[in-house]
Amino acid sequence: MTSTPVIDVDRLNISYGDFHAVKDLTFQVNKGELYALLGTNGAGKTSTLEIIEGHRTATSGTVRVFGRSPRDRHAVRHRMGIMLQESGFSPDLTVRESVQLIGKLSRRTDRVERVLSIVDLTHKAATRVAQLSGGEKRRLDFATAVYGNPELLFLDEPTTGLDIQSRDALWDAVEKLREDGSTIVLTTHYLEEAQQRADRIGLMHMGAFHQQGTVAELTRTLPAAVRFFLPAGAPALPLHATREADGAFLIKTFGLQRDLHILLGWAHANAVELGELQAGPTRLDDVFRAIGTA
Numbered sequence: 432m433t434s435t436p437v438i439d440v441d442r443l444n445i446s447y448g449d450f451h452a453v454k455d456l457t458f459q460v461n462k463g464e465l466y467a468l469l470g471t472n473g474a475g476k477t478s479t480l481e482i483i484e485g486h487r488t489a490t491s492g493t494v495r496v497f498g499r500s501p502r503d504r505h506a507v508r509h510r511m512g513i514m515l516q517e518s519g520f521s522p523d524l525t526v527r528e529s530v531q532l533i534g535k536l537s538r539r540t541d542r543v544e545r546v547l548s549i550v551d552l553t554h555k556a557a558t559r560v561a562q563l564s565g566g567e568k569r570r571l572d573f574a575t576a577v578y579g580n581p582e583l584l585f586l587d588e589p590t591t592g593l594d595i596q597s598r599d600a601l602w603d604a605v606e607k608l609r610e611d612g613s614t615i616v617l618t619t620h621y622l623e624e625a626q627q628r629a630d631r632i633g634l635m636h637m638g639a640f641h642q643q644g645t646v647a648e649l650t651r652t653l654p655a656a657v658r659f660f661l662p663a664g665a666p667a668l669p670l671h672a673t674r675e676a677d678g679a680f681l682i683k684t685f686g687l688q689r690d691l692h693i694l695l696g697w698a699h700a701n702a703v704e705l706g707e708l709q710a711g712p713t714r715l716d717d718v719f720r721a722i723g724t725a
């Protein structure tokens with residue numbers, strides 16, 4: 432991974448009339464990174480991506496993609512693969528014709544059969560788009576992003592409507608592209624996927640970054656949790672705990688390993704069984720839930 436940014440956004444502002452939708456947003460995405468742009472509804476993710484993808488002009492600020500203005504479509508567009516939430520393929524075209532069309536529009540070279548195989552639609556090549564299932568249509572959308580191995584991929588909610596096998600296959604294909612040096616920008620409401628896949632996350636709220644960093648950097652801002660039930664008559668706990676509505680004990684801690692060690696030592700010494708014991712670091716969901724409460 433080098434430090435040359437593929438995407439460089441500097442004090443980006445986007446207004447719709449009087450409404451200031453994106454406020455002084457600054458971030459970079461480096462070559463080979465998987466950057467997840469996440470946020471609450473209406474946070475400004477789509478608006479920001481529309482600028483980076485060259486569909487719209489900024490109200491103020493500078494955006495560079497491969498060092499060029501994204502409005503310089505001739506220089507930049509063929510280097511990007513964009514998987515939208517809906518690609519809007521003509522329902523009358525077959526799958527093969529749709530992929531051929533992607534090839535023409537993208538100005539990248541590839542073999543149609545290779546792309547069909549990556550998105551697992553070889554067996555549907557002669558089927559009309561109108562006859563595809565929701566998940567199959569989504570895989571055809573993915574073909575727009577992978578055709579010709581672009582250097583930069585935008586994946587907008589890529590796995591919505593996909594079954595687990597198709598999701599795994601999509602991520603395998605993304606990993607292969609990354610091995611070849613592609614840079615990925617992901618937007619998703621499946622926080623687990625972002626937590627698992629992203630190198631860095633930009634978490635937007637009301638037009639600005641609420642937080643930006645690696646998953647570890649984001650989750651370490653909140654305590655980890657240890658949850659368990661105690662049998663009646665158990666001696667006093669060695670750590671401060673609160674009671675949940677269902678009677679479970681909850682310990683919140685920034686020193687998970689240390690406190691688990693204390694708790695398990697205490698349980699062992701007192702022959703106490705910790706019922707349904709769960710312990711884990713904060714998840715990205717919790718970081719999201721904390722937005723607005725912090």
Ligand SMILES: Nc1ncnc2c1ncn2[C@@H]1O[C@H](COP(=O)(O)OP(=O)(O)OP(=O)(O)O)[C@@H](O)[C@H]1O
Binds near residue numbers: 471473474476478
């Ligand atoms: N063309 C437009 N005209 C006026 N307001 C707009 C326009 N497009 C977006 N907005 C407003 O700008 C804000 C940011 O919208 P945007 O679609 O970028 O958010 P988002 O983060 O993608 O949201 P979501 O997760 O709900 O899709 C919202 O309040 C939205 O209502």
